[in-house]
Amino acid sequence: MSEQTENSGLLSFGGHLDVLRKMLFRIIVVVVVLGGVIFCFKSETFTILLAPHKSDFITFRYIEDLLNFCGINFHFSEYNIPLISTELSAQFMTHITVSCLLAVLLASPYILFELFRFVSPALYESEKKYSYLVAGIVYTLFIIGLLMSYFVLFPISFQFLATYQVDNEIVNTITLDSYITTFITLTFMMGVVFQLPMFAFVLGKMGFIDANLLKQYRAYAFVLIMIVAAIITPPDLFTLILVTIPIYGLYEVSIIVLKKWAKNNDVEYDDIINTDVQ
Incomplete structure (x- = not known):
């Protein structure tokens, strides 16, 4: 049976499992390496992630410039909302979590490539052509959703919620865990919704x-x-x-x-x- 399977160019069930195991191993290696690199660039990573919570974020500047160009004198009020950490290991665990998630995101084109290479032997040539197109559209829509969240939805919603006060004596201080959780949830969900x-x-x-x-x-x-x-x-x-x-x-x-x-x-x-x- 195994000789017939090998001669016909088809893999046995055990052969498919072996190919799957090797594919998962390559994906894990790529994700772990990328995660390690991102972990080492802590300052650059969190400069990008924490930028939307500042009053001089690029989106606010562009909105101001656009309105001023249209003859409307408008400026966002400056604010300074400190992010705090209330647990001993919170910052370290957040660093690890963010590194892993960004590694998966950056490795996603390679992951899609590996998945397509795994299922492509079972596809006809016409199906392969459409599979490339579908995978490209899905990935593009996902990235557009991420960018929409990062540049528009999250910074504007953060600016509104973090500066909202029922009384001037109540000061807003946002925990790092709350910020990252909201950021990741909203960004990922927008990628899916798109x-x-x-x-x-x-x-x-x-x-x-x-x-x-x-x-x-x-x-x-x-x-x-x-x-x-x-x-x-x-x-x-x-x-x-x-x-x-x-x-x-x-x-x-x-x-x-x-x-x-x-x-x-x-x-x-x-x-x-x-x-x-x-």
């Missing part, structure tokens, strides 16, 4: 939904989007609105994607009919 067009495309290809159905349930979708945004964001109305707007925009993009896919499908179907008639 997959909405791809998710809609897959459901459309499977025949579960189409553009007309999404149009029909726009109002219900908007309410559902607001509920999802309320779950994944800090508990304030301002951040809820900031998250709801881009997610609903992705919903409209999903309608466009399904429209174009349906149109292309109709063209391909007509070509097949015409060929059969000829």
Whole structure:
């Protein structure tokens, strides 16, 4: 049996497990090496991660410049919200956690490559071509979601929540753990939420939904989007609105994607009919 399997070019179950084991080992090695490098660059890493909590963050400067260019004299009020650590090992554990998560993020193209190489023998040539395209779109949407969170959603929501006071005598001091947890959660969730067009495309290809159905349930979708945004964001109305707007925009993009896919499908179907008639 093993000789026939080897001669036919197919791997046995044990062979697949061995390939999987080697693939996971390579991925772990890459992630560990990247994590070690990131851990060594502590100052640079946390300068980037902690930048959104400062009043001179690049997003605020660009908003001010844009409004001033339009003739509106506007400036964000300066603030200084200190980050504190209340547990003995909190900073060290945060350093390790951040290093591991950033290592996985930076290694994600390589991880996708390894996963594709593992499943590619089972795919047809046409499927491989579409797999490259799908993987590229998914990764691009994920990165756009991360950047959207880093440059827009998180700094603005932090500025609003951290400077909000019910009384001037109450001083806001944010723990490092609270900052990093909120930052990672919001950023990761935005990366996932930005997959909405791809998710809609897959459901459309499977025949579960189409553009007309999404149009029909726009109002219900908007309410559902607001509920999802309320779950994944800090508990304030301002951040809820900031998250709801881009997610609903992705919903409209999903309608466009399904429209174009349906149109292309109709063209391909007509070509097949015409060929059969000829």
